[in-house]
Amino acid sequence: MWGDSLLLLQGGPYLHDLSYEQGKVQDKLKKSRVVPVQKKEGSFELNDFRPISINSVLSILNEKAFHKQIVEFLNSNDLISDKQHGFRDGRSTASAIESLANLVKNKLENKEKTVILFLDLSKAFDCVSHKLLFKKAEKYGLRGKSKESLRSYLDNREQFVEIKNSVCCTVRSSNRKVKSGVPQGSVLGPLLFTLYVNDLPNFKSDKADLVMYADDCALVISDREQTVLEKKF
DSSP, X not given: OHHHHHHHHHHHHHHHHHHHHHTOOOGGGGEEEEEEEESSTTOOOGGGEEEEEEOOHHHHHHHHHHHHHXXXXXXXXXXXOTTBOTTOTTOOHHHHHHHHHHHHHHHHHTTOEEEXXXXXXXXXXXXXXXXXXXXXXXXXXXXXXXXXXHHHHHTTEEEEEEEEOSSSOEEEOOOEEEOSSOOTTSSSHHXXXXXXXXXXXXXXXXXXXXXXXXXXXXXXXXXXXXXXXHHHO
């Protein structure tokens, strides 16, 4: 067992290098087992379950290497919006709250009436358009082999749902093609979603400020005049 694990770990870098050189991710590494995780205890509504993708060890190793390359490129070129606090080293929910608190404090000290709109995208990871994601990735400089590898990673993905029934057995669905979204629970999924919404703070407006944590956004609207503030909504 230990020998097999060692060979698997040693083969990980080679697998990634080969995958990147060819600009292709093997189809066997793109099949996910989706496990529904309950978000609200006691609720059995479909919308109250979070679909977590479970991938193979080789797939995770490949994703980690690709993730490291992309993050190093984005950070070295300062491409991730400073408004984003999710899935970033040195950032957290605490830094997002601190940034929002300081923003509101400055508004109030400037005698501005302030309103905060808290926005949460429903099924955010599932709503990612692959076509639009590829365009945005290219805009940020992910071209050539990087773009080909990213396209191959998302193209021709398959998944099946597995539910463990405590009464009798495990129930598994048939395989289905994934035509949109990024895998929730994967290594690359959060980073790709961050890229997808990265240009959100760039909207041309003097009406609001934005603080982001992944798909959770706080839109801060303020003005000294009540009537003007109401018009900004």
